[in-house]
Amino acid sequence: MDSLLLSVIAKPDLIVFLAAAVVVIAGGVGVITYRNPVHSALSLVMTMFGIATLFIEQNAQFLAAVQIIVYAGAIIVLFLFVIMLLGVDRSEIFSRERIRAQRPLAAVAGVVTLGEILILGHATWATGAKAATGAVGNSSDNVFKIAQAVFSTYLLPFEATAILLVIAVLSAVYLSKRVVVNVDEALDGPSSDGVAVANEDADREAPWEPDTENDDEVYEV
Amino acid sequence: MGQDPLFLGHISIGVVLIVIIKVLLAFVALMVSVMLMIWFERKLISDMQNRIGPNRAGPYGILQTLADGIKLFFKEDLIPDRSERFVFKLAPYLTLIPAFLVFTVVPIGGTVHIFGHTVELQVADPPMGILFVLAMSSVAVYGTMLAGWSSGSKYPLIGSVRASAQMISYEAAMGLTVATVVLVTGSLGTRDIVAAQAGSYFGIIPKWNLIRLGVVPFIIFLIAVTAELNRPPFDLTEAEQELVGGFHTEYSSIRFALFFLAEFMNTITMSAVIVTLFLGGPDGPILFGPSFIWPIIWFLLKTGVFLFAYVWFRAALPRLRYDQLMDLGWKVLIPISLAWLLLVGAMQISKVYGFALFAVFIVAGVALLRAVAVGKESNEVDIVTTFRKESPRRGALGGDQ
Numbered sequence: 202m203d204s205l206l207l208s209v210i211a212k213p214d215l216i217v218f219l220a221a222a223v224v225v226i227a228g229g230v231g232v233i234t235y236r237n238p239v240h241s242a243l244s245l246v247m248t249m250f251g252i253a254t255l256f257i258e259q260n261a262q263f264l265a266a267v268q269i270i271v272y273a274g275a276i277i278v279l280f281l282f283v284i285m286l287l288g289v290d291r292s293e294i295f296s297r298e299r300i301r302a303q304r305p306l307a308a309v310a311g312v313v314t315l316g317e318i319l320i321l322g323h324a325t326w327a328t329g330a331k332a333a334t335g336a337v338g339n340s341s342d343n344v345f346k347i348a349q350a351v352f353s354t355y356l357l358p359f360e361a362t363a364i365l366l367v368i369a370v371l372s373a374v375y376l377s378k379r380v381v382v383n384v385d386e387a388l389d390g391p392s393s394d395g396v397a398v399a400n401e402d403a404d405r406e407a408p409w410e411p412d413t414e415n416d417d418e419v420y421e422v
Numbered sequence: 423m424g425q426d427p428l429f430l431g432h433i434s435i436g437v438v439l440i441v442i443i444k445v446l447l448a449f450v451a452l453m454v455s456v457m458l459m460i461w462f463e464r465k466l467i468s469d470m471q472n473r474i475g476p477n478r479a480g481p482y483g484i485l486q487t488l489a490d491g492i493k494l495f496f497k498e499d500l501i502p503d504r505s506e507r508f509v510f511k512l513a514p515y516l517t518l519i520p521a522f523l524v525f526t527v528v529p530i531g532g533t534v535h536i537f538g539h540t541v542e543l544q545v546a547d548p549p550m551g552i553l554f555v556l557a558m559s560s561v562a563v564y565g566t567m568l569a570g571w572s573s574g575s576k577y578p579l580i581g582s583v584r585a586s587a588q589m590i591s592y593e594a595a596m597g598l599t600v601a602t603v604v605l606v607t608g609s610l611g612t613r614d615i616v617a618a619q620a621g622s623y624f625g626i627i628p629k630w631n632l633i634r635l636g637v638v639p640f641i642i643f644l645i646a647v648t649a650e651l652n653r654p655p656f657d658l659t660e661a662e663q664e665l666v667g668g669f670h671t672e673y674s675s676i677r678f679a680l681f682f683l684a685e686f687m688n689t690i691t692m693s694a695v696i697v698t699l700f701l702g703g704p705d706g707p708i709l710f711g712p713s714f715i716w717p718i719i720w721f722l723l724k725t726g727v728f729l730f731a732y733v734w735f736r737a738a739l740p741r742l743r744y745d746q747l748m749d750l751g752w753k754v755l756i757p758i759s760l761a762w763l764l765l766v767g768a769m770q771i772s773k774v775y776g777f778a779l780f781a782v783f784i785v786a787g788v789a790l791l792r793a794v795a796v797g798k799e800s801n802e803v804d805i806v807t808t809f810r811k812e813s814p815r816r817g818a819l820g821g822d823q
C-alpha cells in the first residue's frame with residue numbers, strides 16, 4: 202500500500218493528465234449533448250479549464266493563463282451575454298435540421314479532424330521537426346521563448362493581426378452606434394431663446410438628470 | 423527564477439504533506455480573517471456614521487459574524503420555482519473558489535526551513551504568478567452572472583448584467599497596470615515581483631513599485647480593483663434603490679452567506695495583491711526576535727491599511743451612476759494606463775526616450791481632447807440642420823421617441 206502510494210505520487214504527470222483528459226472529454230460531450238445553450242457554454246468552460254491544465258502539465262504556463270483569461274474569461278462570457286440577452290436561454294427542440302445532411306457532415310468533419318491531429322502529432326513534414334516533441338525548456342523561460350518568436354521572427358504577422366483587430370473593433374463600434382437626438386433642440390435650434398429657458402429649467406428642477414453632453418451615447422451591454 | 427524550490431527535487435510524501443498543510447493553513451487563515459474583516463467593517467463604519475455597531479456577541483461584538491453565520495446555516499433554503507436549479511446551486515461556489523484561489527499566489531512572508539525542505543510562505547509560486555490572479559478574477563464573473571441569470575427573475579438579471587459588464591470593463595485597465603509592474607520586474611512570478619522591490623533609494627525611501635513606477639499605476643490599479651470587487655463607490659450591482667438586492671436577491675440561507683463570504687474574501691485577497699504588486703509585499707525592516715516573523719507582520723499591516731481604505735471609501739463616497747462608471751473605465755483609466763505602460767517601457771530603454779515620449783503624450787492628449795470637443799460640436803450642428811430640413815413638423819418626430 203505504502204509503495205503503491207509512493208509510486209503514484211512519483212508520477213504527478215500521469216495523474217494530472219488523466220484527470221485533465223477526463224475533464225476535457227466530459228466537457229466536450231456536454232457541449233453537444235445539453236439541450237440548454239447555457240449548460241453547453243458552461244461545459245465549454247470546463248473543457249477550457251481541462252486544456253489549461255494540460256498546458257500547465259506541459260510546462261506551457263503562459264499559454265495556460267492566456268487560455269483562461271481569453272477563452273474562459275472573455276469569449277465564453279460574451280457567448281453567455283448573447284444567449285441571455287437574446288432570450289434563447291431555454292431548451293430548444295431540434296426536430297428539424299436547419300442545413301440538410303448536417304449530422305453526417307458533422308461526423309465526417311469530426312473524423313477528418315481527428316485523423317489530421319493524429320497525423321500532425323507524428324509527422325515531420327510541416328516544420329521539419331516533430332509536432333509533439335514535449336516541453337520546450339523549463340517552465341520559466343516559456344514566456345521569453347514566446348516573446349522572442351512573436352516580437353522577432355513573426356513580428357509582421359503579429360502586428361498585422363493587431364491592426365486587423367483594431368479595425369474590427371472600430372467598425373463594430375461605428376456600426377452599432379446609435380445617435381439619439383434631443384427633439385426639442387433639433388426643432389427649435391440651439392440659438393433660440395426657448396431652448397435656453399428650457400435648459401435652465403431642466404437644470405433647476407432635475408439636477409439628477411444626466412448632463413446633456415453625454416446624451417448622444419447609448420450604452421449597450 | 424519563478425521556480426518553487428519545494429518541487430525542484432524528488433517529490434516525496436513529505437513534500438505532499440507540506441503542500442496540504444499550506445493549503446489548510448491558508449484556508450483557515452482566510453476564513454478567520456474574513457470573520458474579523460466583517461466585524462471590522464461593521465464596527466468602523468458605525469464609528470464613521472456615529473453609531474455603536476455590533477456590541478452584543480463577544481467582547482466588542484467580535485463574535486457577531488459567527489452568530490450571523492450560525493443563524494444563516496439554520497434558515498430555510500429557498501429555491502425559486504422559475505430558477506434553473508443546477509446553475510442556481512452552482513453559482514455561489516463559482517464565486518467563492520476563485521476568491522480563495524487568488525490568495526494562493528500571494529507571498530505572505532519569506533522562506534522557512536521545515537524538515538530539510540525550503541518552504542516559501544505562500545501556497546503556490548507558479549511561474550505564471552500574476553497572470554493567475556488576472557485569470558481568476560476574470561473567471562469570477564461567472565458566479566455573479568450565472569447567479570443573476572439562474573434566479574429566473576428580472577432584478578437579479580439586471581444586477582448580474584451590470585456586474586459582469588463592469589468587471590469585464592475594468593479588467594482591461596487592471597491588466598495594463600499589472601503589465602507595467604511585470605515590465606520593470608522582468609518576471610511574472612509573485613515572489614520575483616516582491617524580491618525586485620527589496621532595497622531602498624538613499625537608504626530611506628523604499629524601492630517599492632509604488633514609487634518606482636510613479637504613483638499613477640497604483641491609483642489606477644486601486645480604482646480598477648475596487649470596481650472589480652463591486653465595492654462602494656462602484657457597487658451598482660447591488661444598488662438597493664434600483665435593483666432590490668442585485669444579483670443575489672433570490673438567494674437565502676447559506677448560499678446567500680457564501681456570496682458575502684466570497685465578497686469579503688475578495689476584498690482581503692485583492693488588498694494582498696495590491697500590497698504584493700506595489701508595496702513590496704512582506705518587505706520591511708527586521709527589528710528584533712525571530713527573523714521570519716517580521717515579514718509576516720509587515721504584510722499584515724500593509725494589507726490592513728487597504729482594508730481600512732475600502733471601508734473608508736464605503737463611508738465617504740456616493741455611488742457612481744452607470745454611465746459615469748463606464749466613462750471612467752473606458753475613457754479615463756484605459757487610455758492613461760496604456761500611455762503609462764508605453765512610458766515605463768521607454769524609460770526602461772533610456773531616460774531621454776522616456777521624457778520625450780512623456781512630452782509627446784501630453785501634446786497628443788491635449789490635441790485629442792480638443793479634437794473630441796470639436797467633433798462633438800460639429801456633430802450637434804449637423805444633426806440640427808438635417809432634422810430641420812427633413813422634418814419641419816413636431817408631430818412627425820414626436821412619435822419616434
